[in-house]
Each structure stands twice: as structure tokens, then as C-alpha cells.
Amino acid sequence: MTSNTQSIGIVGAGIMGRLLALELKWQGHTVTLFDRNDRDGRGSCSWTGAGMIAPYCELEAAERMITELGVYSAQRWPKLIKKFAEPVFYHSRGSLVVAHPNDRNELERLRRRVIDNAPRPDIMEEVDGARLGELEPELAGRFPQGLFFPFEQHMANRDLLRAMGKTLETEGVKFVTGFTTQTISSGEISDGHSTHTFDRVIDCRGMGAKSDLPELRGVRGELFYLHAPEVNLSRPVRLMHPRYSIYIVPRPNNEYVVGATAIESDDDRNVTVRSSLELLSAAYTVHTGFAEARVKEASVACRPAFPDNHPRIHTADGLIRVNGLYRHGFLIAPALSEFIASYIQTGAIPEKGKTLFREA
Amino acid sequence: MWKLADKELTNRLIQGTAQYPSPEILCESIRASGAEVVTIALRRQSPKDKAGARFWELIRGLGVHVLPNTAGCRTVKEAVTTAQMARDLFGTSWIKLEVIGDDYTLQPDTTALVEAARILVKDGFEVLPYTTEDLIVAQCLVDAGCRVVMPWGAYIGSAQGLTNKFALMTLRKRLPDTTLIVDAGLGKPSEAAHAMELGYDGVLVNTAIALAKDPVSMARAFGDAVRAGRAAYEAGLITPREMAAPSTPTIGQPFWHSERRE
Ligand SMILES: Cc1cc2nc3c(=O)[nH]c(=O)nc-3n(C[C@H](O)[C@H](O)[C@H](O)COP(=O)(O)OP(=O)(O)OC[C@H]3O[C@@H](n4cnc5c(N)ncnc54)[C@H](O)[C@@H]3O)c2cc1C
Numbered sequence: 373m374t375s376n377t378q379s380i381g382i383v384g385a386g387i388m389g390r391l392l393a394l395e396l397k398w399q400g401h402t403v404t405l406f407d408r409n410d411r412d413g414r415g416s417c418s419w420t421g422a423g424m425i426a427p428y429c430e431l432e433a434a435e436r437m438i439t440e441l442g443v444y445s446a447q448r449w450p451k452l453i454k455k456f457a458e459p460v461f462y463h464s465r466g467s468l469v470v471a472h473p474n475d476r477n478e479l480e481r482l483r484r485r486v487i488d489n490a491p492r493p494d495i496m497e498e499v500d501g502a503r504l505g506e507l508e509p510e511l512a513g514r515f516p517q518g519l520f521f522p523f524e525q526h527m528a529n530r531d532l533l534r535a536m537g538k539t540l541e542t543e544g545v546k547f548v549t550g551f552t553t554q555t556i557s558s559g560e561i562s563d564g565h566s567t568h569t570f571d572r573v574i575d576c577r578g579m580g581a582k583s584d585l586p587e588l589r590g591v592r593g594e595l596f597y598l599h600a601p602e603v604n605l606s607r608p609v610r611l612m613h614p615r616y617s618i619y620i621v622p623r624p625n626n627e628y629v630v631g632a633t634a635i636e637s638d639d640d641r642n643v644t645v646r647s648s649l650e651l652l653s654a655a656y657t658v659h660t661g662f663a664e665a666r667v668k669e670a671s672v673a674c675r676p677a678f679p680d681n682h683p684r685i686h687t688a689d690g691l692i693r694v695n696g697l698y699r700h701g702f703l704i705a706p707a708l709s710e711f712i713a714s715y716i717q718t719g720a721i722p723e724k725g726k727t728l729f730r731e732a
Numbered sequence: 733m734w735k736l737a738d739k740e741l742t743n744r745l746i747q748g749t750a751q752y753p754s755p756e757i758l759c760e761s762i763r764a765s766g767a768e769v770v771t772i773a774l775r776r777q778s779p780k781d782k783a784g785a786r787f788w789e790l791i792r793g794l795g796v797h798v799l800p801n802t803a804g805c806r807t808v809k810e811a812v813t814t815a816q817m818a819r820d821l822f823g824t825s826w827i828k829l830e831v832i833g834d835d836y837t838l839q840p841d842t843t844a845l846v847e848a849a850r851i852l853v854k855d856g857f858e859v860l861p862y863t864t865e866d867l868i869v870a871q872c873l874v875d876a877g878c879r880v881v882m883p884w885g886a887y888i889g890s891a892q893g894l895t896n897k898f899a900l901m902t903l904r905k906r907l908p909d910t911t912l913i914v915d916a917g918l919g920k921p922s923e924a925a926h927a928m929e930l931g932y933d934g935v936l937v938n939t940a941i942a943l944a945k946d947p948v949s950m951a952r953a954f955g956d957a958v959r960a961g962r963a964a965y966e967a968g969l970i971t972p973r974e975m976a977a978p979s980t981p982t983i984g985q986p987f988w989h990s991e992r993r994e
Pocket of ligand 1: 415
């Protein structure tokens with residue numbers, strides 16, 4: 373099944389399913405995308421995600437492999453976004469990492485991890501209070517030191533999902549919403565009423581694939597959308613703390629995403645008071661202007677993860693499953709979708725992604 | 733062989749399970765250190781719905797004893813409720829009792845700790861309390877029915893080592909029949925070895941392994957250090973000598989030469 377045009381059915385329209393649908397469409401395949409939810413992606417993990425493309429900051433907890441996939445994806449994002457039918461709030465202004473004086477060892481730990489794992493020295497700049505004030509004037513005098521990662525990016529994930537939804541339409545991808553898949557098998561997708569057949573099926577259901585992927589687990593993440601007229605930050609700011617590390621990611625019009633918790637749990641019910649206290653008080657210590665901010669939304673999702681917290685691409689005849697994007701969906705999806713598209717096109721596992729593939 | 737409460741164990745390292753880069757690395761670290769007891773926090777994982785079940789299954793798959801803890805609890809009531817949930821969930825009456833009095837340092841609230849220990853012991857729990865190095869508090873915990881007491885080396889996660897070695901030695905001397913575990917604050921394997929040389933029955937380590945550049949190798953190093961420290965303790969350490977002033981004439985030097993200076 374490596375002829376040049378195939379009919380492909382994709383289940384799951386989060387970041388992974390959407391990007392893959394477009395990528396395969398651009399390669400000339402006939403693509404149908406299914407999701408149980410709506411066109412905008414509500415209810416997906418991607419709807420909640422903060423939209424940072426931070427291959428180096430993520431070294432705080434992730435391994436080098438994620439950084440490599442992220443660096444590769446970060447090169448692809450601007451080009452992909454240009455091809456979308458609607459604009460996306462997207463910036464590459466880098467990101468800042470700060471810590472309160474007592475917690476400066478947390479900065480030092482990240483600095484060392486980056487030095488140990490990063491390909492080039494220029495990806496991280498150690499900044500003092502003055503330089504920090506140049507980068508983010510409203511943080512002047514608040515922190516004596518920090519780290520600046522000039523090549524990191526951020527985007528509004530919900531803009532992105534919407535723009536991709538629109539692009540799917542203009543590119544002629546059939547997008548079936550409100551379709552809750554019951555069974556997925558080689559070449560077949562069924563919701564219990566109707567069965568659709570394809571040359572190949574791709575399962576991108578995230579946590580929705582749990583029953584078919586016994587090793588998949590959820591890592592609960594909670595975050596807030598705040599409208600803070602008194603806060604003006606132009607790039608993501610991370611606060612390192614021994615327990616309550618947070619990030620603040622700008623959106624247009626003085627809106628900010630403040631996140632996120634990481635709890636070993638499949639529970640995706642409402643945000644808890646404890647998490648709210650932690651996230652919001654940490655945000656307040658970064659900028660007191662958050663005191664008068666309006667809470668627009670508290671959002672929760674479980675990040676789909678395998679035991680090693682690395683993504684996997686399972687391949688079998690007529691069926692591919694991509695999952696385990698964990699806390700890196702936006703960061704790594706462009707790399708994964710390119711690997712999968714290349715695999716479908718050539719039948720060969722691409723060298724760059726070979727550790728991710730598992731053949732049945 | 734040694735005994736932690738009623739369990740026969742060979743390894744004297746107890747490992748925490750938080751902050752690892754991934755569950756897989758956590759599991760490999762536990763295999764590398766040989767730890768037979770691991771602590772698990774359940775406070776935030778919606779235990780009633782078994783929402784964190786996948787994570788626990790991975791750890792259970794290692795065949796280790798699970799020591800649930802009440803991390804994050806700030807009051808007697810919270811700690812007692814959490815302990816009861818843990819008993820239902822993990823089917824063990826062991827509980828590592830933490831009642832936190834200060835949010836930044838995670839210093840235990842020792843007054844509440846003793847009270848919670850009393851309640852839980854009465855309720856049939858095997859209570860392993862996380863406490864400071866204070867002798868009187870430790871004595872109260874023993875009086876409350878704790879067979880194991882776990883004083884800190886330093887603040888949780890601080891990697892400061894044994895900041896009050898003298899008090900830890902006092903505890904060991906004064907509570908010879910209590911199982912004593914140094915819990916929290918260890919940053920280096922040498923510090924773990926040191927605690928074992930003082931005659932402690934075991935050590936509990938989390939952050940120093942989880943956040944190491946290579947957690948698996950660090951786990952192995954801690955396992956080795958704990959074994960070395962214990963072996964040294966059992967072998968009988970010699971008493972350090974005061975070598976500043978020679979006690980006998982140094983060979984080749986006339987004896988009045990050294991005497992004259994006194
Ligand atoms: C709080 C938080 C913050 C995050 N921040 C970032 C960040 O800054 N940067 C980053 O890179 N990553 C971040 N992430 C991670 C990122 O959001 C995820 O890795 C990513 O969204 C996973 O994408 P996915 O497409 O695999 O899954 P999902 O987005 O969950 O998509 C799966 C889709 O499948 C559909 N589906 C499931 N089951 C069925 C079924 N039976 N039938 C039909 N459809 C079905 C769902 O409706 C959903 O639309 C964050 C995650 C969280 C929770």
C-alpha cells in the first residue's frame with residue numbers, strides 16, 4: 373500500500389489529527405477526518421494546551437529527544453502557518469525563565485540541563501535584572517536574574533485549531549464532526565451505526581484511544597485564562613519554584629494563559645481549589661497586576677502519555693496509531709506528521725524518527 | 733535482613749516516586765537501587781475514582797512495598813482522612829505521616845503530627861511519621877505507638893545533607909529500640925552513607941535521585957552508599973584520633989623537642 377494516492381481516514385482532530393490530515397492532503401491523498409466533538413476542537417487536549425513551542429525550557433523535565441523533535445518542528449511551524457487559510461496569533465520572541473532569589477538554584481538546575489543537552493551555546497542567554505527589564509519592562513526590578521531563550525515561540529492554540537479547521541475545508545479534506553468512533557481497525561472506522569472503509573486508517577484520538585493502548589495514561593493539567601489589563605508581557609515567562617513552577621503565556625489583548633499542573637491522574641473534571649491557589653498565587657508573585665485580572669476560564673485536560681513520556685507511532689497493515697504527545701503536542705506535532713507522511717509515501721521508516729516507530 | 737515494622741527487608745533505601753522525568757525512568761531507578769519500599773503521594777490523584785491507577789500499576793508491577801504518604805496535608809483531619817483513603821486504595825495499613833506546618837520549607841507541624849499519629853495508631857495503622865530531629869517530639873511519637881520514626885536530615889528537597897548531625901546522633905543513642913530512618917534533605921550518596929554510619933536503620937531519598945542528570949545511575953549510587961554505610965556501621969567504626977599533638981615521641985626527633993612546647 374504505497375501507491376501515491378490513497379484514501380486515508382483519520383480519527384481524532386486534535387493538533388495531531390489536524391496537522392496530519394493537511395500534510396497528507398498536500399501530498400495528494402484523499403483524506404477524511406473524524407471527531408466526536410466540533411470543528412473548533414473543544415474537548416480535546418489541544419484545546420486546553422498553552423501553545424508554547426519551547427524545546428529548551430522543556431528540558432526542565434523532558435529528555436533530549438523531545439528537544440530535537442521540537443527544534444525540528446519549530447523550523448516547520450512558520451512555514452505551515454503561512455499555508456493556513458486564517459491568521460494565527462504566533463510569535464517567535466523567545467521565552468524568559470525567572471526565579472525568586474530564594475529559588476535561584478532552580479534556575480541553575482535548568483541552566484545545567486540545557487548546557488548538557490543543547491546543541492548550540494547561543495540558544496540560552498543568562499540575563500541580569502537590567503537585561504530582564506529591557507526584555508520585559510514590567511518585570512524590571514522584580515527578579516535579579518533569569519534565563520532567556522531567544523529562539524522559542526508561542527501561539528494561540530485555539531486560533532491554530534480554528535485556522536486549521538478552516539484550512540481543512542478550503543483544501544478539500546472531509547471533516548466529519550459529532551462522530552464517536554467505537555472501533556478502529558485496519559482500513560475501517562465505525563461508530564456502531566456506519567462503517568467507513570479506507571486504504572489506511574490513522575488513530576489520533578489522544579486519551580480517547582486508551583482502551584486500545586493499554587500503556588497510555590493521563591497526566592492531568594490545569595490552567596487559567598486571565599484578562600489582565602494591568603499586565604503587559606510580550607513573551608512566555610516561566611517561574612521556577614521547587615514545587616509551584618508556572619508559566620504565563622501571552623494571548624492578544626492582555627489575555628494570559630497561566631498554567632499548569634501535572635498530576636498523575638486520568639481525572640479531567642473541574643479545576644481544584646488547591647491547583648487554583650497554587651497557579652494564581654504564583655502568577656501574582658511574578659506580577660502584582662494579576663490581582664485585578666478577570667478569570668475568564670479554568671481549563672483542564674489529561675495529557676496522553678506512555679510510560680517513558682515519549683510519543684509513539686504504532687504501525688500495522690492499514691492502521692497507524694500516533695499517541696503519547698504528553699505535554700509536547702504543539703512542540704513536536706510537525707516533526708511527527710512529517711515522519712508519518714514520509715512513511716506513508718515511501719513505506720520506509722524515516723531515519724530521523726526511527727526510535728518513535730513500532731511495527732506490529 | 734532487617735525489619736521495617738513487620739516486614740523483612742534486605743535493602744535499606746526507601747525511594748520516593750515524585751518528580752521523575754517519566755514513570756519508566758522511575759521504575760528503572762528503583763530496579764537500579766534495589767529499593768524494596770517506595771513512597772507514593774495520593775493527595776491529588778482523585779484516589780476514590782482510581783484516576784491515577786495507571787501510574788500505580790506501573791509501580792506495583794515492580795513488586796515493591798508501597799508506603800503511601802500524606803504529603804500536602806496541613807491539618808490532623810486532612811492527614812487522617814488521607815491515611816484512611818490510602819489504606820482502602822493500597823490495601824496497606826502503612827502510612828508515612830506528614831503534616832506540613834510551613835508551605836515553603838515543608839517543615840512538619842510536630843504538634844499536629846503527634847496528635848495525628850495517636851489517632852492513626854489507635855485506628856490500627858503502622859505510622860511512619862516524618863518529623864524534625866527534635867528528641868522530645870520523637871519520644872512523643874514513640875509513646876504514641878510509632879515503631880518507626882523518620883527525622884529529617886534537612887528541609888525536603890533542599891539537598892543540604894545532615895544539617896544537625898549531633899541531634900541525629902542523640903536520637904540514635906536515646907531511642908535504641910526504635911527504627912530510625914533519615915527522611916528528607918539528602919543530596920549526595922555520601923550523606924546517605926553518613927546517616928547509615930551513625931546507626932540509622934535506613935534512609936529515604938527522592939529529589940536527589942529524581943532530579944539528577946541520570947536518575948538511574950544516581951539511584952544505583954545511593955543504593956551502594958546505603959549498603960556501604962550500613963556495612964561500616966556493623967563493622968564498627970574506629971574512634972577518630974586527636975592527632976594535632978603527638979602523644980609519643982616522633983621517630984627521629986628527640987622527645988624533649990615536642991615536650992618543650994607545652
Ligand atoms: C494544561 C496543558 C498545557 C499544555 N501546554 C502545552 C504547550 O504549551 N505546548 C505543547 O506543545 N503542548 C502542550 N500541552 C500538550 C498538548 O496539549 C498535547 O500534547 C496535545 O494536545 C495532544 O494532542 P493530540 O492531538 O494527540 O490529542 P487531543 O488534542 O486530545 O486530540 C484527540 C482528539 O480525538 C478525539 N477523540 C477521542 N476519542 C474519540 C472517539 N472515540 N471518536 C472520535 N473522536 C475521538 C477528541 O475529541 C480530540 O479532538 C499541554 C497540555 C495541557 C493539558
